[in-house]
Amino acid sequence: MVAEKERTVTATSTDAAPGFIAHVDPNEIQVDTNVRTVVTLDPEFVESIRQHGVLEPVVCCRDEDGTLKVRMGQRRTLAARDAGRPTIPAYIVDGDNTTVDRIVQQLAENDQRSALSQGERALAYRQLTLEGISVAQVAKRTGASKADIQAAIKVTEGHSTVEALHEFPIAFDHAAAILEFEEYPELHSSLIETASTNPDRFAHHLERAKQDRDQAILVAAEAERFAALGITVLEEVPEDRWYSIHRVIDKNGRSINPDEFEALEIPADHKAVTIRSTWWNDRLNVARFIREPESHGYTPSAEDGSSDAPLTDEQKAERKAERKALIENNKAMDAATVVRREFLATLLSRKTLPKDAGTFIARALTAYRGRTGGGITEGNALAIELLGLEGKTSHYGPTPLDKYMDEGGSPARATLAIAMGGIERVMHRQSWRMPTEEDATWLTQLEEWGYTLSDVERIITDTIAERNGSAAVA
Numbered sequence: 423m424v425a426e427k428e429r430t431v432t433a434t435s436t437d438a439a440p441g442f443i444a445h446v447d448p449n450e451i452q453v454d455t456n457v458r459t460v461v462t463l464d465p466e467f468v469e470s471i472r473q474h475g476v477l478e479p480v481v482c483c484r485d486e487d488g489t490l491k492v493r494m495g496q497r498r499t500l501a502a503r504d505a506g507r508p509t510i511p512a513y514i515v516d517g518d519n520t521t522v523d524r525i526v527q528q529l530a531e532n533d534q535r536s537a538l539s540q541g542e543r544a545l546a547y548r549q550l551t552l553e554g555i556s557v558a559q560v561a562k563r564t565g566a567s568k569a570d571i572q573a574a575i576k577v578t579e580g581h582s583t584v585e586a587l588h589e590f591p592i593a594f595d596h597a598a599a600i601l602e603f604e605e606y607p608e609l610h611s612s613l614i615e616t617a618s619t620n621p622d623r624f625a626h627h628l629e630r631a632k633q634d635r636d637q638a639i640l641v642a643a644e645a646e647r648f649a650a651l652g653i654t655v656l657e658e659v660p661e662d663r664w665y666s667i668h669r670v671i672d673k674n675g676r677s678i679n680p681d682e683f684e685a686l687e688i689p690a691d692h693k694a695v696t697i698r699s700t701w702w703n704d705r706l707n708v709a710r711f712i713r714e715p716e717s718h719g720y721t722p723s724a725e726d727g728s729s730d731a732p733l734t735d736e737q738k739a740e741r742k743a744e745r746k747a748l749i750e751n752n753k754a755m756d757a758a759t760v761v762r763r764e765f766l767a768t769l770l771s772r773k774t775l776p777k778d779a780g781t782f783i784a785r786a787l788t789a790y791r792g793r794t795g796g797g798i799t800e801g802n803a804l805a806i807e808l809l810g811l812e813g814k815t816s817h818y819g820p821t822p823l824d825k826y827m828d829e830g831g832s833p834a835r836a837t838l839a840i841a842m843g844g845i846e847r848v849m850h851r852q853s854w855r856m857p858t859e860e861d862a863t864w865l866t867q868l869e870e871w872g873y874t875l876s877d878v879e880r881i882i883t884d885t886i887a888e889r890n891g892s893a894a895v896a
Contacts, residue, residue: 442513442514443479443511443512443513443514444511444512444514445509445510445511445512446482446490446509446510446511446512446514447508447509448499448500448502448503448507448509448510449503450490451480451482451490451491451492451499451512452485452489452490452491452492453491453492453496453499453500463497463500463501463504467497467501468501468504468505469505471498471501471502471504471505471507472505472506472507475502475507475510476495476498476501476502476507476510476511478495478498478511479495479510479511479512479513480492480494480495480498480499480510480511480512480513481493481494481495481512481513481515482512482513482514482515483514483515484514490512490514493515495512498510539587539588539589540574540587540588540590540591540592540593540594540597541584541585541586541587541588541589542588543574544574544575544577544578544584544587544594544597545578545584547560547564547566547571547574547575548574548575548578551575557571557572557575569595570594570595573594573595573597573598574594574597574598576598576601577594577597577598577601579601580601580604581604582604582607582610583597583600583601583604583610586600586614586618590614590617590618591618592614592617592618592621593617593621596613596617596621596624597617599613599624599628600613600614600617603631603635606631606634606635606638609631609634609635612627612631613627613628613631622874623874623876623877625761625764625874626754626757626758626761626874626876626877629757629758629760629761630753630754630757632757633753633756633757634753637699640699640706641697641698641699641706644697644706644708645697648695648697651684651690652690652691653684653690653693653694653695654690654691654693654694654695655694655695655696655697656694656695656696656711657696658696659696659709659711660694660696660711660713663713663714664694664711664712664713665711665712665713665715665722666709666710666711667680667683667710667711667712669722669723670712670715670720670721670722670723671720671721671723672719672720672721673719673721677723678710678712678720680708680710683710686712686718688712688718691713692712692713692714692718693710693711693712693713694710694711694713695708695709695710695711696708696709696711699749700749748855751854751855751878751881752851752852754854754876754877754878755850755851755852755853755854755878755879756851757876758876758878758879759849759850759851761876762846762849762868762873762879763804763807763808763846765868765872765873766808766842766846766868767807767808767809767810769871770808770809770835770838770839770842771810775834775835775838776871778870779834779838780834782838782841782867783837783838783841786841786842786844786845787841789860790841790844790845790860790864793844793845793847793848793860794840794841794844794845795844796844796847796848797840797843797844797845797847798840798844799817800815800817800847801815801816801817801821802815802821802823802839802840802843802844803815803843803847804842804843804844804846804847805823805836805839805840805842805843805844806821806822806823806839806843807843808839808842808843809823809826809835809836809839811823811825811826813825823836823840845860845864846864848860848861849861849864853882854878854879854881854882857881857882857883857885857886858886859886861882861886862882862883862885862886862887865879865882865883866883
């Protein structure tokens with residue numbers, strides 16, 4: 423119910439101003455779907471409204487049938503209902519109450535009060551495009567970038583990712599990348615944690631997650647193949663009379679060839695495999711086992727064919743931990759290589775090259791002459807890749823770099839790419855195990871240019887710093 427005061431204000435104000443203040447029963451105000459999808463009415467807020475009332479008027483529009491609809495002030499209206507307030511002050515405006523205008527104004531109003539979650543903002547952008555507004559128009563009316571709006575709209579396709587955006591302050595471009603991992607909960611959660619707590623490391627973590635996902639797909643496909651053959655797929659190396667095929671021999675003294683395993687005339691429940699990822703992302707390590715080989719005409723041999731004393735449980739645990747660390751760091755280095763080279767390509771594509779590019783090139787031709795010279799001799803393949811040029815290279819004859827220069831390419835950019843490519847080409851997945859001064863200095867140079875080192879790359883710089891007795895690499 424609208425209080426009597428409204429009629430008095432209406433009679434004196436409607437011709438002089440675009441709106442008027444009225445005291446309105448909050449239960450008679452219609453609360454439309456708001457861009458704030460999660461309305462938090464904490465007890466302190468409701469109690470404040472109960473004791474002091476709504477101190478700042480909500481903004482409402484009157485519909486054609488006279489219904490008042492809240493445009494700004496959803497939380498205050500709902501809190502007033504909960505607090506049992508008979509009326510609240512409302513600034514009532516006439517005019518356009520379209521969905522588009524409402525959403526745009528609510529985006530601005532909510533940000534000025536209590537910042538929207540990224541999830542609420544993403545859903546608001548999606549609502550706007552569903553109303554037929556182009557991304558460019560949404561950007562113009564909200565002040566957001568087109569790239570952010572496009573990423574935000576993409577994110578709304580995933581339930582779990584949108585839920586995360588309601589809770590964590592994740593950048594939309596990161597959220598769009600996380601969306602691809604909704605079918606992999608552990609990777610999804612891990613990426614959300616990195617994006618919300620350590621966004622500078624997100625690119626490295628994302629590349630690792632891609633590797634793990636690709637490995638999981640390969641493992642699942644191979645496990646499905648063995649299961650279809652009736653062969654048991656085990657998570658751990660089996661015990662209790664299970665023997666690796668490398669530890670059994672037939673009556674002719676011959677060991678079992680892995681390629682023969684599937685066709686062995688042995689009951690399926692006496693054959694099993696474990697499937698592991700390897701150092702190389704496109705390969706799998708499939709270990710094959712036979713249970714009670716004696717009952718099938720095979721003879722168990724010495725463990726691994728070795729005469730060494732068997733390992734203790736502690737030694738086995740140590741070796742397992744060492745191998746796990748080795749595999750993890752090798753994979754991390756692979757991921758870092760992808761991210762590092764993407765950074766270099768972006769750096770070369772910028773309008774302005776680093777200020778110290780000339781100094782770096784000079785060092786590349788002197789201190790790094792072995793690496794740079796090797797890259798030149800091989801045809802500058804990595805430099806060509808970093809510049810985004812097309813075509814193959816070789817030790818002899820013209821290369822895409824020749825064409826780049828013939829067509830008016832930047833000499834400084836080409837020279838910097840050659841220097842970068844020559845140095846970077848020597849970095850490899852084992853560099854963290856055998857760090858050199860050159861590797862550490864190169865990574866430090868990248869860090870000065872704005873690159874964020876991954877944990878495995880930090881092993882290189884920290885090892886050299888410790889070796890030199892300093893806290894940082896010069």
